[in-house]
Amino acid sequence: xxxxxxxxxxxxxxxxxxxxxxxxxxxxxxxxxxxxxxxxxxxxxxxxxxxxxxxxxxxxxxxxxxxxxxxxxxxxxxxxxxxxxxxxxxxxxxxxxxxxxxxxxxxxxxxxxxxxxxxxxxxxxxxxxxxxxxxxxxxxxxxxxxxxxxxxxxxxxxxxxxxxxxxxxxxxxxxxxxxxxxxxxxxxxxxxxxxxxxxxxxxxxxxxxxxxxxxxxxxxxxxxxxxxxxxxxxxxxxxxxxxxxxxxxxxxxxxxxxxxxxxxxxxxxxxxxxxxxxxxxxxxxxxxxxxxxxxxxxxxxxxxxxxxxxxxxxxxxxxxxxxxxxxxxxxxxxxxxxxxxxxxxxxxxxxxxxxxxxxxxxxxxxxxxxxxxxxxxxxxxxxxxxxxxx
Numbered sequence: 001x002x003x004x005x006x007x008x009x010x011x012x013x014x015x016x017x018x019x020x021x022x023x024x025x026x027x028x029x030x031x032x033x034x035x036x037x038x039x040x041x042x043x044x045x046x047x048x049x050x051x052x053x054x055x056x057x058x059x060x061x062x063x064x065x066x067x068x069x070x071x072x073x074x075x076x077x078x079x080x081x082x083x084x085x086x087x088x089x090x091x092x093x094x095x096x097x098x099x100x101x102x103x104x105x106x107x108x109x110x111x112x113x114x115x116x117x118x119x120x121x122x123x124x125x126x127x128x129x130x131x132x133x134x135x136x137x138x139x140x141x142x143x144x145x146x147x148x149x150x151x152x153x154x155x156x157x158x159x160x161x162x163x164x165x166x167x168x169x170x171x172x173x174x175x176x177x178x179x180x181x182x183x184x185x186x187x188x189x190x191x192x193x194x195x196x197x198x199x200x201x202x203x204x205x206x207x208x209x210x211x212x213x214x215x216x217x218x219x220x221x222x223x224x225x226x227x228x229x230x231x232x233x234x235x236x237x238x239x240x241x242x243x244x245x246x247x248x249x250x251x252x253x254x255x256x257x258x259x260x261x262x263x264x265x266x267x268x269x270x271x272x273x274x275x276x277x278x279x280x281x282x283x284x285x286x287x288x289x290x291x292x293x294x295x296x297x298x299x300x301x302x303x304x305x306x307x308x309x310x311x312x313x314x315x316x317x318x319x320x321x322x323x324x325x326x327x328x329x330x331x332x333x334x335x336x337x338x339x340x341x342x343x344x345x346x347x348x349x350x351x352x353x354x355x356x357x358x359x360x361x362x363x364x365x366x367x368x369x370x371x372x373x374x375x376x377x378x379x380x381x382x383x384x385x386x387x388x389x390x
Contacts, residue, residue, distance in 0.1 A: 043366060080115060084118050091126055109132075113135045140178045144181070149185065176216045189231050214235070232263075234263050237304070238269075238301060250273070252273065259379065275305065278309040282297050282315065313341065318344060335356050
């Protein structure tokens with residue numbers, strides 16, 4: 001049964017007192033609700049232009065604790081676009097334990113669309129989703145925190161002539177949405193890694209797509225204290241080179257205090273957007289034998305722009321520091337400015353790489369840069385589960 005909180009329980013939580021008001025819960029529920037009421041940090045794109053509050057204004061009847069797919073869908077149905085907090089307890093299998101049988105079956109059952117004014121918050125150390133995707137589409141004011149997501153395995157990849165097999169489903173997708181905060185989230189290939197791919201018709205049978213994609217004029221998005229682990233095409237910002245009419249002036253995204261570990265590429269791959277990347281840790285291996293062989297971190301596409309500050313790159317077998325940047329669209333390669341980043345223990349000036357001109361736009365918020373020497377501490381802070389201990 002889906003659990004709602006009594007108003008007495010909410011008040012107890014807000015003043016920092018333990019409570020036992022959840023039907024069917026353990027004797028003492030963790031003190032997490034106070035954290036679930038937090039808004040996106042002001043030091044990021046999601047914190048400007050009105051900010052991102054998610055379900056912080058939820059009334060008692062719109063605060064839920066859910067443990068399975070049906071309870072999650074019922075919470076979404078009941079609350080609509082009203083402010084809501086949906087607390088995730090344990091691992092939710094979005095397939096309900098019934099393997100997907102086709103593209104249409106996977107599409108209909110695996111995609112969970114979050115409404116506006118929503119906070120999704122994990123209340124247990126293992127809280128998260130398998131066999132499905134969170135979709136934030138044509139909505140606003142959404143927060144996802146303290147959640148573990150295993151990237152979905154496409155059961156019916158499509159074949160593209162000359163390109164081979166391509167998968168469809170992402171771990172999380174932000175589409176035509178504004179004011180989104182993704183915080184303390186782990187996204188990983190998990191139990192099904194790329195080295196487990198088979199071959200079909202002479203091509204590698206690819207069954208993973210993106211980890212977190214942000215596209216089609218989405219705006220004011222922040223990704224913070226999250227862990228991206230063991231994945232190939234990690235974060236696409238901007239749908240395509242031909243989507244400028246919709247994307248220009250949008251796709252403003254902050255990536256702060258994240259870890260990108262054993263990632264092949266796209267952290268991020270940018271078209272049209274203005275991306276601020278600061279205080280992040282990148283860990284990879286470019287050797288031929290690596291399971292997830294590092295290709296690059298920043299991918300500059302059509303009119304994409306990145307301001308990078310105080311990021312730490314620890315990339316084994318890197319032939320040149322310039323390999324952390326890939327340029328697409330040579331005639332319109334976007335822009336990149338970096339201050340204070342360190343690659344394999346050495347400061348580096350990206351201007352030496354001929355990777356496009358400097359970004360000229362201004363960051364509209366105040367923020368705190370950390371010394372790259374301290375970023376190793378993110379290993380005990382970033383990703384799901386850590387908010388329970390704060």
